Amino acid sequence: MDPGTFFVLLLILIVVTVVILWTTIIQIEQYEAGVALRLGKFYAMLNPGWNFVVPLITMVYKIDLRIQVLDVPRQEVITKDNSPTMVDAVVYYRVADAKKAVLSIANYRLAIVNMSTTTLRGLVGDMELDELFSKRDYINSTLTNKLDVETDPWGIKVDNVEIREVDPSPNVKAAMEEQTSAERERRAAILKADGQKRSAILEAEGEKQSRILEAEGVRQAKVLEAQGERTKTILEKQGEAQGLRITAMGASALDAKALTVLSLDSLKALGAGPATKFVIPFEISKLLEGASEYVGYSKKVGDRELSGIKELESALGKTEDILGPIPTAKEMADEIEAIKEEVQEATEAVSREGIKDDYAATEPPRELKEPE
Numbered sequence: 001m002d003p004g005t006f007f008v009l010l011l012i013l014i015v016v017t018v019v020i021l022w023t024t025i026i027q028i029e030q031y032e033a034g035v036a037l038r039l040g041k042f043y044a045m046l047n048p049g050w051n052f053v054v055p056l057i058t059m060v061y062k063i064d065l066r067i068q069v070l071d072v073p074r075q076e077v078i079t080k081d082n083s084p085t086m087v088d089a090v091v092y093y094r095v096a097d098a099k100k101a102v103l104s105i106a107n108y109r110l111a112i113v114n115m116s117t118t119t120l121r122g123l124v125g126d127m128e129l130d131e132l133f134s135k136r137d138y139i140n141s142t143l144t145n146k147l148d149v150e151t152d153p154w155g156i157k158v159d160n161v162e163i164r165e166v167d168p169s170p171n172v173k174a175a176m177e178e179q180t181s182a183e184r185e186r187r188a189a190i191l192k193a194d195g196q197k198r199s200a201i202l203e204a205e206g207e208k209q210s211r212i213l214e215a216e217g218v219r220q221a222k223v224l225e226a227q228g229e230r231t232k233t234i235l236e237k238q239g240e241a242q243g244l245r246i247t248a249m250g251a252s253a254l255d256a257k258a259l260t261v262l263s264l265d266s267l268k269a270l271g272a273g274p275a276t277k278f279v280i281p282f283e284i285s286k287l288l289e290g291a292s293e294y295v296g297y298s299k300k301v302g303d304r305e306l307s308g309i310k311e312l313e314s315a316l317g318k319t320e321d322i323l324g325p326i327p328t329a330k331e332m333a334d335e336i337e338a339i340k341e342e343v344q345e346a347t348e349a350v351s352r353e354g355i356k357d358d359y360a361a362t363e364p365p366r367e368l369k370e371p372e
Contacts, residue, residue, distance in 0.1 A: 023055040028062065033098035035061040045099065063098035067159060070109065072116045074165075083129040086167040091116050091147065092160045100155030108154050112147070116161065119146050132166045139163055 027050055028034045034046030037059045046053075046060060053060065074088040091112060095101045101108050123142055124132065132139070143161040151158055168176065 020055050024052055026051045026053055026060050031064060031066050033063045033065055033095070035063065035098055035102045037061070042099070042103065061098075061102045063095050063101055065095055065098070067092055067094045070112055070116075072113060072120065075117060075121065077121050077124040079124060079129045079132065080126060081128045083172050084169045085124070085129060085132065085172075086165070087120060087124055087132075088164050089116060089120055089143070090162045090164050091158060092162075093147075093151070093156055093158045095155060096157040097155030100153070105154045108151070108156055111154065112151060112156065112158075115147060115150050116143070119143055119150075120163075129168060129172065132163075136163055 026034060026036075026046060028046050028048045030048045032048065034051065036043040036046055036051075036053060038054065039057050040059075043058065051060075070091040070093060072089040072091060074086055077085050077087050079085055093112060095108075105111055120143060123139060123146075127135070127139075140160070140162055143163075144158055147161060148158040
């Protein structure tokens with residue numbers, strides 16, 4: 001054998017040896033599972049790491065055990081209320097049993113997609129359009145449970161199914177927008193009416209409270225005014241009563257002579273004016289009789305008994321301090337004569353002028369007589 005041929009044969013042997021060694025060592029990743037088939041029959045499950053197999057007669061299938069995402073194609077579905085709707089979904093799954101995934105089904109990914117499509121179509125067809133929007137959680141959980149049961153013989157675990165989009169037809173969208181707009185307008189009108197109602201109630205309540213407070217203020221003012229008038233009247237009456245009491249206490253210590261003197265002194269004060277004219281009625285005779293009796297020209301009148309003089313003097317003062325100096329009998333007689341002259345002049349003046357008083361028309365005045 002020549003050297004060239006030997007070199008070629010040696011090179012071929014080296015290449016074959018490398019290929020055999022390469023196919024003998026199988027590396028399985030941590031997230032994978034290896035299914036080994038020898039001569040077309042299941043042989044063993046290969047663990048992560050390097051695994052040595054018989055080359056040429058052993059075939060190894062590597063299965064990814066991580067959670068994978070699978071898109072369910074967009075499809076048109078007719079709902080229970082005959083509303084065409086476009087629906088799509090997303091499936092989250094993982095291989096739980098690599099042996100079943102290899103030996104039980106040829107393409108589990110395609111099987112999951114078709115199974116999800118048919119299951120979604122059947123579930124949505126039993127529901128109305130409004131329920132598709134309000135019961136998404138129910139749809140997701142139902143799809144997950146059904147797909148998990150259907151794919152369990154394939155060694156597939158469906159973790160979750162999510163409805164991604166629900167898209168009604170344009171006509172249905174327009175109707176839904178009109179319905180939503182009308183509902184919002186209705187709610188706005190209700191809220192506005194309720195606000196106006198509450199506002200009117202609060203205004204009426206405030207006006208009511210204001211009127212109540214105003215009426216209460218007026219009532220209290222009237223009560224206070226009435227109490228003030230009552231207190232004023234009581235104080236005035238008490239003052240008058242106190243004055244009368246003091247007058248009575250002072251008068252109780254006076255006898256008939258003193259009272260006569262006081263009466264004559266008052267009459268003198270009345271006649272002191274230059275334009276004063278007297279029309280003497282018949283009752284003045286009693287005053288003159290008292291004066292006559294006082295000066296001793298008539299029958300003697302006994303003095304009034306005095307009671308509590310010392311008490312009165314201690315409370316009001318002495319009699320001289322209250323009444324002043326008491327005139328004597330001579331002074332009283334002179335005073336009476338002066339009064340008689342003034343009365344006579346007044347009577348003559350009335351007779352000359354022809355003026356008659358009501359008393360003069362009915363009964364002429366009595367003549368003043370000297371006391372006997």
